[in-house]
Amino acid sequence: MTYRPPVSQILLAMQSAGKFGAPHYADLSLDDAQAIISEAGRFAAERIAPLNQVGDRLPASINDGIVTTPPGWRATYRDWCAAGWNGLAGPADHGGQGLPMLMAVGCTELWNSASMAFALCPLLTAGAIEAIAAHACQDLKDLYLPKLVSGEWTGTMNLTEPQAGSDLSDLRCRAERLGDGTYSITGSKIFITYGEHDCASNIVHLVLARLADAPAGTRGISLFLVPKFLPDGARNDLRCHSLEHKLGIHGSPTCAMTYGDNGGAKGWLIGKENRGLNCMFTMMNNARLLVGVQGVALAERATQMSVAYARERRQGSVPDQRAGASAIIHHPDVKRMLLEMRAKTAAARLLCMATASWIDGSLKAKSADDRRLAHARASLLTPLAKAYSTEIAVEVTSTAIQIHGGMGYIEETGVAQLYRDARILPIYEGTNGIQAIDLVSRKLRLEDGETLFDALKSSREGLAIVAGEPLASRIVSEISELAKTLSKAPDSVQSLAAAMPLLRALAAVIAGGYLAESAALAQGGANESEARYFITVELPTAMAAAKSALSGAGILATYDLQ
Numbered sequence: 245m246t247y248r249p250p251v252s253q254i255l256l257a258m259q260s261a262g263k264f265g266a267p268h269y270a271d272l273s274l275d276d277a278q279a280i281i282s283e284a285g286r287f288a289a290e291r292i293a294p295l296n297q298v299g300d301r302l303p304a305s306i307n308d309g310i311v312t313t314p315p316g317w318r319a320t321y322r323d324w325c326a327a328g329w330n331g332l333a334g335p336a337d338h339g340g341q342g343l344p345m346l347m348a349v350g351c352t353e354l355w356n357s358a359s360m361a362f363a364l365c366p367l368l369t370a371g372a373i374e375a376i377a378a379h380a381c382q383d384l385k386d387l388y389l390p391k392l393v394s395g396e397w398t399g400t401m402n403l404t405e406p407q408a409g410s411d412l413s414d415l416r417c418r419a420e421r422l423g424d425g426t427y428s429i430t431g432s433k434i435f436i437t438y439g440e441h442d443c444a445s446n447i448v449h450l451v452l453a454r455l456a457d458a459p460a461g462t463r464g465i466s467l468f469l470v471p472k473f474l475p476d477g478a479r480n481d482l483r484c485h486s487l488e489h490k491l492g493i494h495g496s497p498t499c500a501m502t503y504g505d506n507g508g509a510k511g512w513l514i515g516k517e518n519r520g521l522n523c524m525f526t527m528m529n530n531a532r533l534l535v536g537v538q539g540v541a542l543a544e545r546a547t548q549m550s551v552a553y554a555r556e557r558r559q560g561s562v563p564d565q566r567a568g569a570s571a572i573i574h575h576p577d578v579k580r581m582l583l584e585m586r587a588k589t590a591a592a593r594l595l596c597m598a599t600a601s602w603i604d605g606s607l608k609a610k611s612a613d614d615r616r617l618a619h620a621r622a623s624l625l626t627p628l629a630k631a632y633s634t635e636i637a638v639e640v641t642s643t644a645i646q647i648h649g650g651m652g653y654i655e656e657t658g659v660a661q662l663y664r665d666a667r668i669l670p671i672y673e674g675t676n677g678i679q680a681i682d683l684v685s686r687k688l689r690l691e692d693g694e695t696l697f698d699a700l701k702s703s704r705e706g707l708a709i710v711a712g713e714p715l716a717s718r719i720v721s722e723i724s725e726l727a728k729t730l731s732k733a734p735d736s737v738q739s740l741a742a743a744m745p746l747l748r749a750l751a752a753v754i755a756g757g758y759l760a761e762s763a764a765l766a767q768g769g770a771n772e773s774e775a776r777y778f779i780t781v782e783l784p785t786a787m788a789a790a791k792s793a794l795s796g797a798g799i800l801a802t803y804d805l806q
Contacts, residue, residue, distance in 0.1 A: 245549055247357060256765065256771070257350075259765060261601065262346045263601045281351065284329065291320050292320060294316070295314065295317065295320060296658070299317065302314045303495055311497050311499070313442055318442055318443050325395030330395030340373075345601075346597065348534075364493065366395065372450055372527065375527040376388055376469065379515040380512075387475065388448055388471075392448060399447070400437065402452060413460075415454055416431060417431030417452065417453040420455070429468055430504030435498055436498065440483075446471055448471050449472070449501070458518050481504055481510070532627070532629075539636065539637035539666070543589040550648065550659070554578055556571065562575055583777050587775075591752070592629075595628060598629075599626055606622050620690045624683075627747065634666075638669070684740070693731075701720075702757060703753050704719075706759075709760040710772070710779055730742060745792075745794075749790035752786040759778050
């Protein structure tokens with residue numbers, strides 16, 4: 245089916261959870277936002293969406309170290325850049341439009357609904373731009389940012405090694421000082437998204453490596469800018485030696501990279517020596533939000549396809565309707581699944597929009613106190629947005645296959661691809677388990693717990709719109725007690741075992757509040773039905789799972805898996 249950009253729902257989310265009327269959005273009118281989202285949706289539907297199944301069936305390939313992207317990829321990417329989309333949120337002093345994260349989130353959903361494998365390339369470039377803009381010296385900014393912002397060059401993130409995945413303390417990639425301010429980089433990296441491709445004339449790799457005299461563990465990691473082509477035009481000493489064969493996102497080349505076959509790739513330090521992880525987290529935190537947006541995007545596409553199929557597919561008869569086969573959309577169980585898909589997708593979208601709004605506030609709010617508080621709220625919501633949105637993406641795309649029945653299991657309908665593509669989302673940019681540990685060990689105690697308190701206060705006010713004040717207060721009180729229990733001993737077996745279910749429950753409570761506010765702004769209709777369903781079904785289910793996990797966590801201490 246044809247992808248239909250959900251422009252009205254994105255704009256509604258921007259206005260409700262995104263607080264589009266806040267002072268730091270004063271330079272951007274609602275008419276401007278609507279025009280941007282509408283045009284982005286048009287490009288996504290007309291140019292990018294037709295590539296989705298092409299990339300799945302004719303994936304990126306490698307021959308003698310040269311990576312070729314799927315048919316249509318290169319031309320579409322160049323047209324997309326020429327239209328200015330790559331520079332949407334890029335720094336204005338290096339050629340970008342400087343639009344807020346809220347706008348970037350809205351457009352990122354559209355690109356990824358159309359084709360996540362295609363949209364991964366600019367997503368990584370956006371992260372590279374952030375890290376360079378925040379931490380690199382002025383010479384590197386002036387040389388690399390204009391080309392990255394325009395999209396003429398693309399960027400990557402090189403963290404993972406075979407022996408060092410989520411735990412980077414065992415990282416072995418080496419850096420050696422050359423005496424002229426540059427460094428020689430040697431080693432290997434795996435799982436490098438768009439580490440090599442034919443869409444851009446240069447690829448700027450951000451590589452984590454360790455100096456010989458660096459401290460052990462993560463305190464001894466530095467970040468380096470290592471371009472495919474050096475400033476003088478010479479080829480750097482790096483290569484892609486293979487592409488991974490993956491469950492999904494086939495169109496996106498996932499590369500195994502080698503640095504230093506011939507002595508060492510030349511790199512430039514970003515930030516300070518042994519402080520690379522701090523620099524990389526500038527890139528990773530916003531990337532985690534955008535991965536959550538990818539989850540929203542796939543859930544939206546899967547829901548659209550399921551509704552369209554359910555309207556056309558006739559099977560069985562529905563009680564109280566005339567004889568003959570009914571469209572399956574009228575069957576109560578199918579209607580239940582579709583409503584659940586829509587409610588979860590809307591909740592995840594609102595959670596991501598809210599996170600983006602707080603990120604914007606942390607940068608643009610008028611007072612230092614307001615910026616500090618906004619940063620704390622964004623820090624709390626980021627693991628929720630990443631983990632919750634990617635979890636529901638897997639669930640919603642799986643449900644889409646169920647609604648399609650046997651045809652969903654057949655590749656030609658396209659929903660199987662969405663399910664396969666979605667499965668990476670809870671894994672990359674920090675597994676959802678790591679997001680939960682981060683939540684319990686750090687984020688719940690931000691500002692001495694005031695950040696969580698303020699978030700739940702706002703949620704209670706929102707939930708009361710649909711659930712009523714007594715029920716809203718009870719829900720918030722229960723999640724507060726759960727959070728308090730886990731944050732008291734964040735490193736205990738009990739807290740770590742229950743961390744992910746707690747994250748899911750907390751995300752549901754906060755998203756439920758946003759859903760209720762959004763329904764009120766939309767003045768009821770389908771939005772209110774989705775809010776009521778979410779608060780009545782999804783939220784209690786998540787709360788019960790968190791309580792059960794906490795109750796059963798003690799068993800893990802004595803359970804022997806051998």
